Amino acid sequence: MLTDILPFDIQIDRIAIAGATLWSLALYVAFSSVSQWVIEQLNRWFNFAERSLYTSQAEFEKTRRARESQNAFYASLFSIVPFLVVGALCNWTLELGLGRSWAVSMGILACMGAGVYELGRRDGESD
Missing domain, CATH: 1.10.287 (Helix Hairpins)
Incomplete structure (x- = not known):
């Protein structure tokens, strides 16, 4: 599939990917309090970074709930x-x-x- 698009061969080590994801799942589940802490810190940082993009307080408050929900989703995704x-x-x-x-x-x-x-x-x- 990729060899049709790219002129060179890409070696993907499936066993290493499987092992790394198994270990990361085990660590994520075992250290759930750490994962929750990482999610909270990322969510705080995303909210802070997005606040700096707005110059008007009224514009910021108008879409605040939707942006905070989106930032919470991104924080949980990037906590992995x-x-x-x-x-x-x-x-x-x-x-x-x-x-x-x-x-x-x-x-x-x-x-x-x-x-x-x-x-x-x-x-x-x-x-």
Whole structure:
């Protein structure tokens, strides 16, 4: 598909992508309080940065609710990026130490463990 458009060959390592995303999912679920903090900080920064684009206070207040909702969406979307970076590092170090198949297998186990941990943490909060 891409070889029809581009004159050169692009090598995509599917196993590395799968391992990195598994590890980032495990970290995102296990450290949900950190992910919430990152979302809040990004949302604050997006709102602050957008405020500087308006010169009129009336124009700013007119579309405020829609822009804040959009900024909250973007903040939750971009909060994944730090976890993707750390997940890629975790996957890479496990690939170096144990091999590719172990890195992906450990990522699956980490996802399951993080899910069980998060369920227990939320159950403990509700009591």
